[in-house]
Amino acid sequence: MATHEHHGQQQSLQNEAAQELLDKLGNTISPELLIHALTHRSFAHEHPGMPNNERLEFLGDAVLELVSTETLFTVHPDLPEGELAKMRAKAVSEEALSAIARDILQLGPFILLGNGEKDSGGADKDSILCDTVESLIGAVFLEHGIDGARITVHRLVDATLAEVATEGPALDWKTSLTVKAHELGRGEPRYRMQVSGPEYQQIFTATVFLGEEENSLAEAQGSSKRKAQLAAAQQAWHSLSEHGQEHGEAR
Numbered sequence: 001m002a003t004h005e006h007h008g009q010q011q012s013l014q015n016e017a018a019q020e021l022l023d024k025l026g027n028t029i030s031p032e033l034l035i036h037a038l039t040h041r042s043f044a045h046e047h048p049g050m051p052n053n054e055r056l057e058f059l060g061d062a063v064l065e066l067v068s069t070e071t072l073f074t075v076h077p078d079l080p081e082g083e084l085a086k087m088r089a090k091a092v093s094e095e096a097l098s099a100i101a102r103d104i105l106q107l108g109p110f111i112l113l114g115n116g117e118k119d120s121g122g123a124d125k126d127s128i129l130c131d132t133v134e135s136l137i138g139a140v141f142l143e144h145g146i147d148g149a150r151i152t153v154h155r156l157v158d159a160t161l162a163e164v165a166t167e168g169p170a171l172d173w174k175t176s177l178t179v180k181a182h183e184l185g186r187g188e189p190r191y192r193m194q195v196s197g198p199e200y201q202q203i204f205t206a207t208v209f210l211g212e213e214e215n216s217l218a219e220a221q222g223s224s225k226r227k228a229q230l231a232a233a234q235q236a237w238h239s240l241s242e243h244g245q246e247h248g249e250a251r
Contacts, residue, residue, distance in 0.1 A: 017110070024105050026155040027140045027148055035112070037139040040128060042114030053135035060138030063146070064092055067153040071161055086172045090164045091157060094130040100156050101129035120200075126223075173233035177208070180240045187211015189236065191229050204228040208236045 022028055029037065037056050044052035068091055072084045079087075090096060101107040108123035111132050122128050133156070141149040169176035177189050187210045194205040206228035207219045217239055220231035 021105060021107070021110055024155075025136060025140065025152050027144060027152050029136070029139050029143055033139050033143065037135040038110050038132060039112045040114070040117060040122070040132070042117035042122070043112040046114045053132065056135035056138035056142075057131045058138070059141060060134035060136065061092075063141045063149045064134060064137050064153055064157070066146075067150050068092055068157060068161060071154070071158065075161070076165065086175070087161070087164045089172070090167070091160045094126050096157075096160050097130040097133045098126035100160065101133050104156060105133070107132055169237060173230050173237055177233040177237045177240070180237055181210050184240060184243070186240070187213060189217075189233065191232065192216075193225060193228070206232040208232045 018031070018034060022034075036051055037053050039050060039053050041052040041054060044050045065088070068088050069084075072079075072087055072091075076084065076087075102124075107129055111123055111128060113122045113128075117128075137149060137152060137156075140152045144151075169180075174189070181187065181189055190209050190211075192207045192209065194207075195202050196205070197203040203221055203223070204225050204227070205219065205221050206225070208217045209215075210217055218232045218235035220228055220235055222228035222231050
């Protein structure tokens with residue numbers, strides 16, 4: 001009797017937690033579909049016959065991109081396509097979506113992970129958090145169509161879309177660095193990459209050079225080639241900006 005009562009309390013707590021997550025999404029998802037959306041492939045691999053959330057993620061990614069594009073197109077009627085594309089890329093990036101997963105949804109504890117992935121901190125990995133946000137958006141779309149999905153996407157992403165509109169060069173550090181180098185009459189940025197660490201936890205180091213110059217402008221590390229290059233480009237942009245200001249003052 002006590003065991004049955006304990007199980008009932010546990011089930012009630014799980015239901016309350018799930019409801020809190022749905023409240024943050026601003027929508028309902030049926031229990032079966034919610035579990036599907038939260039099931040990482042590592043968990044499905046350990047439970048044969050259980051579907052993982054990758055197809056929902058694929059769907060949610062497209063819905064997220066559509067609604068974000070629609071919002072930017074409407075809110076910024078005077079911006080050219082290139083600027084809108086950079087803003088969208090930043091707003092739906094892995095970095096932005098994993099922050100939404102942590103800060104708005106507190107999503108980590110809900111994700112169903114295999115034992116190995118759980119032990120290696122998978123519930124706080126940017127890639128897994130980002131993918132799960134997309135799969136939840138896909139699940140909302142399946143149950144409520146595009147109008148229901150809009151509610152959830154706006155709730156999750158509108159603040160980020162507003163934020164990226166104010167970021168200027170931070171929208172795309174690599175492009176901004178190229179533009180800055182050209183303004184100063186310097187060569188095209190090139191990146192030399194090095195990889196270290198074990199295969200499951202590689203560290204990428206990017207070193208930036210301009211044109212044929214032998215002295216590097218900046219160096220940075222990241223968990224992927226792209227992140228390392230963006231961090232190095234950011235440092236290099238600031239370095240060139242300071243150099244440009246000094247040059248202007250000297251004149």
